[in-house]
Amino acid sequence: MFTSSINEFGDLCGSVRRCVVGWRFGQEEVELQTAKEIFHFGLINVCDLGFKSDVIVYVFVNEKFCKDPPTVTADDFFFSGLNILANTANKVGFNVTLVNVDMLLGLNTLGIFLAHLDFAPYGLDPPHTHPRASEILVVAEGTLLVGLVTSNPNKLFTKVLNKGDVFTFPIGLIHFQFNIGQTNAIAFAGLNSQNPGVITIANAVFGSNPPINPDVLIKAFQVDKNVVDYLQKQF
Structure with missing residues (x-):
């Protein structure tokens, strides 16, 4: 043997x-x-x-x-579909098409990632963080209000972006993009990780599995229990 x-x-x-x-x-x-x-x-x-x-x-x-090198093909470095609009018929009016290492095998070890962001009118990419990557975003269509919040003392930076404008979001900071126009908006985001991860703040806090003890959230947010109960039911 x-x-x-x-x-x-x-x-x-x-x-x-x-x-x-x-x-x-x-x-x-x-x-x-x-x-x-x-x-x-x-x-x-x-x-x-x-x-x-x-x-x-x-x-x-x-x-x-x-993969064994002789079996590698051009398709291992190829992805098709960023021209297709994602379905934004949801509560936040937003959806994203990801090009990560799971979708494009040739990205492995390259440390890069691409995303196509679609916004319905007044659609929102909710406040979230990427724990393993910084992000650079360019607006292709429409008008977006974007913002980021620093670590404590939590300073907010916001900017209105139009077609061709670029904004960057440092690694780990809470940020968002909001379509303030009456038409659809499109943006592309590049991140410096093949698997940057995403933590959507509201979902993580109020929609965790199992749920966070309401007493924790009551004290953390300084609100009544009925408010916490209502928010947890939304997620």
């Missing part, structure tokens, strides 16, 4: 890799061992594992599977 330990191998990006070692039985691939480590560059090469042709190694970077 086959025995091996997970070896250290390089990662210039400093990201987390997972090595999956398997044994090939004809056309079947059987996973034998997995591990997750943060490795230092240049210690031990994958070749040092001494594998023969009947052993396979899968490498995951940032929890995404790395």
Whole structure:
């Protein structure tokens, strides 16, 4: 049979890799061992594992599977659909089309992300944060009121943006975009992470699962219990 330990191998990006070692039985691939480590560059090469042709190694970077180079195609670097308007028939009149590493495999390790934002008249991208990325936004159509709030003491910066205007939102800060026009608005946002994450403030506070204890929210927001109960029912 086959025995091996997970070896250290390089990662210039400093990201987390997972090595999956398997044994090939004809056309079947059987996973034998997995591990997750943060490795230092240049210690031990994958070749040092001494594998023969009947052993396979899968490498995951940032929890995404790395394709064997000969199997990579142009489609791994391609996405189509940002010309299609998203459905904004919802409570906030807003929707977004994401181009992240789940939608475009070639983004893995590149540290970039793209989004197409669609706003109905008076539609809102509610206050939210991106815990892993800063954002740069450009308006393609319409007029947006955008804003961000700093960390304590919570200074608000706002600006009205028209077609062609650009605004940036630093990593982790609460921000929003609001269509103040009577027509649809479109914007594009770029972020410096392949998976920036998003925390929508109202949903996180009043729509968490399980719900936050109402007594916590009553004291935090200095409101009556009936107000907290009402807000939690909205999410």
